[in-house]
Amino acid sequence: MFQPMQGVRVIEVAQFTFVPSxxxxxADWGADVIKIEHAEKGDAQRGLIKVFGQSVVDDASTFAPIMDGPNRGKRSLGLSLEKPESKAVLAELVKGADVFLTNFLPGARRKLGIDIEDIRAINPDIVYASGTSFAHSGPESDNGGYDGTAFWSRAGNADSSTPPGYDRVINQPGGAFGDNIGGMTIAGGIAAALFARAQGQGAPTVDISLLGVGAWANQLNVNMALLAGGPLPKHDPRSTPVSNPLTNTYLTSDGRWINLIMLQPGRYWxxxxxxxxxxxxxxDARFDSAEKLMANSAEAVAILNEIFAQRTKDEWVKALEHVEGQWAVVQNNFEVGHDPALNAIGQIADVVDAQGVTRKLVANPVQFDRRPAELRRAPLFAEHTDEILRExxxxxxxxxxxxxxxAVT
Structure with missing residues (x-):
């Protein structure tokens, strides 16, 4: 398997999902990622047991998607950076590293001696990458947050997802939703920084905020609001007229949904x-041109509602298999894990846990030479301390x- 980051060493001082992902x-791309965890407390995410009411741990196994997802392929070093005895160890690690990766707040970085100036004093050629909630500098740089606050709420995604008059704000569709998008963004920024360094342009810093990632994900709405000079009008999808019956979601006889996104009704009808x-x-005289179809969309939607209600989801999947236009089943999470397109290219990948049991994880979406990533499990807490220190x-x-x-565990 092609691993473009082979030979690259990353020192990670980070917790939860945003930066660890x-x-x-x-690590999927071949880097040697050394995860520094507090010698007593470890990554705080190891202490989480539920997300959105769903248990994320199994008492009978060390495998936990909340840790194995964003930490797979790494080595764990238990090191208490506040201890004076840890400084020499950290310095040796930084000397031999290509990337220093953190999401600690500026105050904590200064206190622990891991801010940009501290790390660059040890290794001037290191790529220093930080993930923040709101900004790398300015009045809010010391403010912490999560993807639920910065990516989802503040970046407009929660508001865009919540219908007018709704009695609560719609939550993110899953745990670490913005974190994982942000993690891919950071990895891309680091790759670009390493490329620049290899081209003789020096080692730049890489700074990415969850707010910035959220604004980027929501950029069409933000850009249109800026153009309009105010917030975009909100529409309730339950009552908003459908202008094109081929861009609508229809309920099947067994309570499933089929989503049609055929933007050219004249071509696909x-x-x-x-x-x-x-x-x-x-x-039909009401629908025999794109103009008529859209003018009489309400009638067409009513007819299609009745038609789709006559068959099950599986029957519709078979019927629509060779339709020229675009459509999809609204899948649940379990179905995504068994999606034939993802499984055919290995993006739902095997990983062997610490007990030798083969598990499944979603691989990152980037593939090289059209070959799937080969995943390795996340480390147990401080699992590689002795190994790394002996190195x-x-x-x-x-x-x-x-x-x-x-100082170490």
């Missing part, structure tokens, strides 16, 4: 009518002294 992508066994609709040349006696001091 970037480290996971880099006749073929669609034949494939659903209603060829007479293509020549740095420390003796057993030095390891013992560091452990006695509480």
């Amino acid at each position: 970037a480290g996971a992508v880099l 006749a073929d669609f009518c034949h494939k659903i066994d209603r060829p007479e609709l293509a020549t 740095l040349g420390l003796s057993d006696e030095q390891l013992i002294q560091l452990k006695i001091a509480g």
Whole structure:
């Protein structure tokens, strides 16, 4: 398997998902990612047991998607950076690294001696990458947050997703939704920075905020609002008229939904009518041109509602298989994990956990040479401490002294 980051070493001082998921992508691409966790507390995400009411741990196994997803392929080093005895270890790690990756707040970075100036004083050629909630500098740079606050709420995504008059704000569709998008963004920024360094342009810093990622994901609406000079009008999808019956969602007889996104009704209508066994609709005087179809969209939608209600989801999948236009089943998460398109290219990938059991994880969406990533499990807490320190040349006696001091675990 082609691994473009092979030979690259990343030192990660980060918790939760936003920045660690970037480290996971880099590990998928072949980087040696050393995850520094507090020698006593570890990554705070190891302590989470539920997300949106759903358990994310299994008492009978060390495998936990909340940790294995954003931390797969890394090595874990238990190191208490606040201990003076840890400074020499950190310095040796930084000397041999290509990337320093963190989401610690500026105050914590200064206190621990891991801010840009501290790290660059040890290794001037290192790419320093930080993920923040709102900004890398300015009045809010010290403010912490999560994707629910910065990516979802503040960047306009929550408002865009919530119908007018609704009695609550719509939550993100899943845990770490913005975090994982942000992680891919950070990984791309680091790759570009390493390319620039290889081209002799120096080692730039990489700064990405969850707010910025959220604004980017929502850029069409934000750009249109800026053009309009005010917030965009809100529409309730339950009552907003459908101008094109081929861009609508229809309920099947077994309670599933089929989403049609055929933006050119004049091109697709006749073929669609034949494939659903209603060829007479293509020549119906109300619908026999794109203009008429859109003018009489409400009537067409009412007819299609009745038609789709006559068959199950599986029957519609078979009927629509060779339709020229674009459509999709509204899948649940379990179905996504078994999606034939994803599984055919290995994007739902095998990973062997610490007990030797083969599990499944979603691989990052980037493939090289059209080959799937080969995933390795996330490390257990401080699993590789001795291994990494011995690579740095420390003796057993030095390891013992560091452990006695509480600097490593």
